[in-house]
Amino acid sequence: MTPEPTIRINVDVTNPGQFFACCGLLELADRLWNGAEGWFDESLLHFCIATEDSTANAEGLLQALINCELRNTMEPDKLERYEFLKTLTTKERSKSQAEERKQYDKLWRELPLVLDAPFHLTMDWFLDNRAGGSRFKTWAGQQSVINIALDMKKPVDAGKYADVPSEDWLQHTCGESVDFNFDSDSSVQSSPLDAGFSLDPLKMSGATRPLMQLFAFIGLQRFRSLADTKNNAYTYSPWTIPALPPAAACMASSGSQVPGQQKLTFPLLYRTKYLKSFLPAQLNGE
Numbered sequence: 487m488t489p490e491p492t493i494r495i496n497v498d499v500t501n502p503g504q505f506f507a508c509c510g511l512l513e514l515a516d517r518l519w520n521g522a523e524g525w526f527d528e529s530l531l532h533f534c535i536a537t538e539d540s541t542a543n544a545e546g547l548l549q550a551l552i553n554c555e556l557r558n559t560m561e562p563d564k565l566e567r568y569e570f571l572k573t574l575t576t577k578e579r580s581k582s583q584a585e586e587r588k589q590y591d592k593l594w595r596e597l598p599l600v601l602d603a604p605f606h607l608t609m610d611w612f613l614d615n616r617a618g619g620s621r622f623k624t625w626a627g628q629q630s631v632i633n634i635a636l637d638m639k640k641p642v643d644a645g646k647y648a649d650v651p652s653e654d655w656l657q658h659t660c661g662e663s664v665d666f667n668f669d670s671d672s673s674v675q676s677s678p679l680d681a682g683f684s685l686d687p688l689k690m691s692g693a694t695r696p697l698m699q700l701f702a703f704i705g706l707q708r709f710r711s712l713a714d715t716k717n718n719a720y721t722y723s724p725w726t727i728p729a730l731p732p733a734a735a736c737m738a739s740s741g742s743q744v745p746g747q748q749k750l751t752f753p754l755l756y757r758t759k760y761l762k763s764f765l766p767a768q769l770n771g772e
Contacts, residue, residue, distance in 0.1 A: 488525075488728060489523065489536035489728060490536060491534035491535060491536050492515075492522075492535055492536050492537050492539075492542050492543065492544075493511070493515065493534070493535040493543075493544045493547070493652060494532050494533070494534050494535075494652075494653065495508070495511070495532065495533050495652060495653050495654075495655055495656060496531065496532060496653050496654060496656065496657065497526070497530075497531065497532060497533045497656055498656075498671075499526065499530045499724045499748075499750060499767070500670075500750060500766050500767045500768065500769075501669065501670045501671060501764075501766060501767070502668065502670055502711075502720075502722070502750075502752045502764040502765075502766075502767055503668030503669045503670060503695075503698055503699065503702045503764055504656045504669075504698060504702075505722055505724065505738075505750075505767075506668065506701075506702040506705040506706055506709060506722075507656050507668075507697075507698045507699075507701035507702040507705060508524065508526070508533040508656075508701075508705070509524075509701075509702075509704075509705030509706075509708070509709040509731075509734070509735070509738060510700070510701035510702055510703065510704030510705030510706075510707075511524070511533070511535065511547075511655075511701050511705075512524035512535060512705075512731055512734060513607070513704055513705060513707070513708060513731055514547060514550075514551065514605055514607075514701075514704065515535045515537060515542075515547060516730060516731050517604070517605045517606065517607060518542075518546075518547055518550055518604055518605065519537040519538075519539040519542045520539070521537060521538065521539075521730065522535050522536065522537040522542075522730070523535070523536050523537070523728040523729055523730055523734075524536075524728070524729065524731075524734055525725060525726055525727055525728045525729065525734075526724040526725060526726050527726070528726060530724050530726075530748065534728075536728060544652035544655075545652070548642070548647060548652075550604055550605070551605075551639075551642060552642060552643050554601050554602055554603065554604065554605055555601075555602040556599065556600070556601055556602075556632075556635060556636060556639050557599070557600050557602070557632070558594065558597040558598065558599050558600065558631075558632045559597045559598050559599075559600060559608070560593060560594065560597055564590070564593070567586075567590070568587075568590040568593075568594065571583060571586060571587045571590060572587070574587075594630060594632065595627075595628070595629070595630040595631065595632075596613070596631065597632070598610035598613065599631065599632060599635055601704070607704065607707065608707075609703065609704065609706075609707045610707075611706050611707045612631060612706075617710070618710065618713055619706060619707075619710065621713065621715070621720075621754075622706055622754075622762075622764075623762075624666055624667040624668065624754075624761070624762040624763060624764070625666065625667070625760075625761065626758065626760045626761045627760055629664070634663075634664060634665065634666060635700065635703060637661075637663035637664065637665075637696070638663070638665060638666070638694075638696040638697075638699045638700040638703070639696070639700055640661070640663075640696070641660050641661040641696045641697075642696060642697055642700070646658075646660040646661065646696075647660075647697060655697050655698070655701075656695065656697070656698045656701070657695065657698075658695060658697065658698075659693050659694065659695050660693075660694075660695075660696065661693070661694055661696050662693055662694065663694055663696070665694040665695075665696070665699045666699050666702065666703055667761075667762065667763040667764065668698070668699055668702040668703070668763075668764050669694070669695055669698060669699065669764070670752070670763070670764045670765050670766040670767070671766075672694070672763075673755055673763035673764060673765055673766075708731055708732075708735050709722075709734075709735045709738050709739070710735070710738070710739045711738075711739060712739055712740045718753045718754055719751050719752075719753060720751065720752055720753070720754070721740055721749050721750065721751045721770070722738055722739065722740070722749070722750060722752075722767070723737060723738055723739070723740050723744075723747050723748060723749050723750070724738075724747075724748060724750070725737035725738060725744065725747060726744075726746075726747065727744065748769060748770075749769070749770040750767035750768060750769055750770065751767055751768060751770055752764060752765055752766060752767035752768070753765050
């Protein structure tokens with residue numbers, strides 16, 4: 487028997503970013519409420535989460551995310567040193583300090599991220615070459631993963647979702663920051679190559695769906711697609727059976743064959759050698 491949903495959100499499963507955002511939402515719910523099941527309804531138009539925690543609701547999850555610190559894994563002493571080096575002007579820095587600053591800049595850009603209490607989640611999938619998670623590292627080498635993630639969390643912390651029904655979390659657009667390029671709706675509308683330049687180096691930005699982008703980043707820590715890298719094709723499955731995250735991740739990647747379960751495949755748009763975007767998915771066979 488399918489349980490009564492605690493959270494039910496609208497989703498476009500042909501948008502890979504929205505699919506992985508549902509995965510991230512389930513990950514957070516499971517950690518916050520010590521157990522949560524997620525599934526897509528039969529129409530594939532909604533994603534549902536159920537938990538036995540009687541106090542659970544969408545507003546509580548959003549508030550927990552707002553209250554949670556998002557940081558990288560730089561140790562406090564190194565962070566203190568880095569902050570000091572940033573106070574020095576180019577003329578004030580010695581040659582060794584300039585080299586040290588470069589090393590800290592690299593660490594800041596590339597270190598794993600952490601969502602602290604109550605989620606206690608480390609996110610390092612973008613460094614995981616063995617499992618293939620790094621294929622979805624869509625940002626360029628000089629972009630900072632922690633800065634992008636903090637920019638996605640900033641509108642949430644500022645109350646931009648306070649009046650947004652939870653059903654519309656994945657569709658809501660607010661803020662104008664460089665994002666993770668997970669939203670295939672944005673990818674098909676325009677790209678830096680279309681404009682002839684990249685937004686980030688010019689400190690420009692476009693409208694984004696920050697909560698969707700942040701949820702998708704979180705979801706990619708556990709959830710994977712079935713990769714056919716030779717053909718630039720990545721397949722995922724919206725599962726319709728209520729499941730905890732470990733089982734859901736298996737079904738999502740098509741690792742568990744469920745009769746009647748739909749499969750969708752999407753390509754990556756390579757804007758440059760390193761800068762990538764998700765493109766819309768199609769149902770297999772279309």
